[in-house]
Amino acid sequence: MKNYxxxxxxxxxxxxxxxxxxxxxGWGNIAIIDRNPYPAGGLLNDGKLNFDYRVGLDIDALQxxxxxxxxxxxxxxxxxxxxPRCRQVTFLHNNKKLQALSEMASEHGAQFIAPEQWHWGTDNGKALVDYLRGWLKKTEFLLGTEVVTIKKQKDSLFRLNCRSGKRRISYQAQVILAAPGRSGAYWFRDVADELSLHHHFGPIDVGIRLELNRQFYDFITDIVYDPxxxxxxxxxxxxxxxxxxxxGGRVRMENYGDFRLVNGDALSGKKTRNTNFALINTVVLTKPLSDTTGYGQSIARQFFLLGGGKPIVQRIGDxxxxxxxxxxxxxxxxxxxxVCKATCAATPGDITLAMPARIMDNLWESLKSLDKIIPGILHPSTLLYAPEIKFFDTQYPTDPCLETNVKGIFVAGDGTGKSRGIVGAAISGILAAQGIIRNQVQ
Ligand SMILES: Cc1cc2nc3c(=O)[nH]c(=O)nc-3n(C[C@H](O)[C@H](O)[C@H](O)COP(=O)(O)OP(=O)(O)OC[C@H]3O[C@@H](n4cnc5c(N)ncnc54)[C@H](O)[C@@H]3O)c2cc1C
Structure with missing residues (x-):
């Protein structure tokens, strides 16, 4: 059995x-295992990079x-x-318009953050991944390989039992870094239970995605690509x-088996006449139910039921x-x-039938404030798609090296509650790598 x-x-x-x-x-005996045949994770999605310490990561959680x-x-x-195809889309220096926007937002009770932003577009995703992979000289890629279980052996090595097509194959490793993303989060939670790895429920974000004729939003996105x-x-x-x-983007549907969510992206080479963005409400649960996963899934299933197997879309006019x-x-x-032609084939219906009242109140109140800052966004043609839910809902307590309570198991990325975006995920990966070296050398 190969040992890494x-x-x-x-x-x-x-x-x-x-x-x-x-x-x-200086480390070399490393394997990256991914169940997909192409090593990319979420790097194939849109590719907006936010460079601001308040966006996409929680510095307190990362310590x-x-x-x-x-x-x-x-x-x-x-x-x-x-x-080369990653281009800067938001410039911060000497930008008086940003200051004016910030003041206008604050007048309407909102905090405004404009990070330095770069973008490559979904159509350049594969080229970006090939480019990144080119930097890795010693790492072995085990692709099309799904990790099914992880066992701790008596010699303190970990055994990873994997499936590759119909083949069963096992690998050994001294250290495991789990970065399974949101798509692998619940699989890893089951593994964590078997390994007695501590975890708890974190918050989720529940809301809608707006799609509007871009003429109403260009005023701001010409200054800040992703305000x-x-x-x-x-x-x-x-x-x-x-x-x-x-x-200039598109609204997308994500399939989760027994429900579907909405999301959005943009191509670099081909633009639509619309702009879309998410408006999401952070939900934390305590007693008697702290299971934000179950709560979010039950909302998503309600939409799935009412939308006949698809998300629901409603015009602001309606x-x-x-x-x-x-x-x-x-x-x-x-x-x-x-005025706004939908880019996603969701089911026309009524989002208020499936959205919890408290969340709907919060979203509408915020939309009305946003319309004061960016007049026109509540044009009757604007589309409200739902549900948009971000399941960053399992958190693993770690030391500053991102090592869990089980020695030798480190965590990083969105699936373990350490980030909420590409840059944050990359930073948590770097922290874990440095942590592995520090903790293993000691
Ligand atoms: C439509 C869409 C648009 C987005 N746009 C942006 C954006 O513009 N900017 C931004 O910052 N973020 C964006 N995101 C979010 C971004 O993709 C994630 O924040 C980021 O990819 C998280 O990185 P990660 O390394 O934690 O996990 P991921 O990138 O999700 O990678 C996890 C990998 O683990 C693999 N895996 C899971 N379980 C197993 C297993 N058991 N065995 C083997 N392999 C496994 C998966 O196949 C996957 O490849 C977008 C997401 C979506 C869905």
Whole structure:
């Protein structure tokens, strides 16, 4: 059985950047295992990079200070910006318009964050991954290989039992870095239970994705490609934020088997006439139910049921009048609905039938504030797609090296609650790599 010093589960940004750092620090006997035949994880999705310590990572959870986060962001940036098709889309220096926007947001009770941003587009995703892979000289890629179980042996090595097509194959490793992303989060939670790895439920984000004629949003996205507005709602005191803006982009459906969620992306070479962005409400549960996973899934299933197996989409014009959207009037010119042509084939309906009231209140209150900052976004043609849910819901307590309570098992990336985006995932991968070396050498 082949034996590695480090087996990294997941070839997304967390796994790839961990391997890059391990190689840089002189380690060589590393494997990246991924169930997909192409090593990419979420790097094939859109590719917006946010360089701001407040976006996509939680410095307290990572146990680093702001200066460390900013230095590490520079390291990550240096790698990405050498990819020729990655281009800067938000410039911060001497930008008076940003200051004006920030003041306007604050007048309407919102916090405004404009990170330095870069973008490569979904259509350049494969080229980006090939480029990143080219940096790795010693790491072995075990692709099309799914890790099924992990066992700790008496000699303290870990045994990874894997499936590759119909073949069963096992590997040994001294150290495991689990970076399975959101798609592997629940699989890893089961493994964690078997290994007595401590974990608890974290918050989830539940909300909608807006799609609107880009003329209403260009005013801001010409200055900040992916503007971040954070609201604390008056009625419930909850946190709502804009997330993942795609100027000229498309709304996408993600299939989770027994439910579907919406998301969004943009191509670099071909733009639509629309802009889309998510508006999401952070939900934390305590007693008697702390299981945010189950709660989020039950909301998603409700939409799936009402939408006939698809997400639901509703025009703002219909929403305001308290009626469902329907196929017959979906593009009605008399209601000005033709101004925004939907890019995603969701089911016209009523999102308020499936969205919990508290969340709906928060979203609508925030939308009304946002419309004051960016007038026009609540045009009758604007589309509200739901559900958009971000399941960053399993958290693993670790030391600052990202080692869990089980010696030799480290975690990184979105699937383990250590990040919420490409740059954050990359940083957590680097921290884990440095941690592996520090903890193993001691
Ligand atoms: C449509 C869409 C658009 C997005 N756009 C952006 C964006 O513009 N900017 C941004 O910052 N973020 C974006 N994201 C989020 C981004 O993709 C993630 O934050 C990021 O990829 C997380 O990185 P990760 O390394 O933690 O996990 P991932 O990138 O998800 O990688 C995890 C890998 O682990 C593998 N894996 C899981 N379980 C197993 C197993 N048992 N055995 C073997 N392999 C396994 C998976 O196949 C996967 O390849 C987007 C996401 C989506 C869905």
């Amino acid at each position: 010093d480090v087996a990294i589960i997941g070839s997304g940004p967390a796994g790839l950047f961990a391997a890059l750092r391990l190689e840089k620090l 680093i200070d702001r200066a460390t986060a900013e230095t590490m962001m520079q390291d990550v940036k240096e790698v990405f910006v050498r990819f 971040k507005f954070i609201f604390t709602t008056a009625r419930h005191g909850d946190r709502v934020r804009t997330f993942c803006t795609n100027p 929403f305001r009048e308290g009626r469902r959207s329907s196929v017959e009037t979906f593009n009605s010119k008399t209601r000005h609905f033709e």
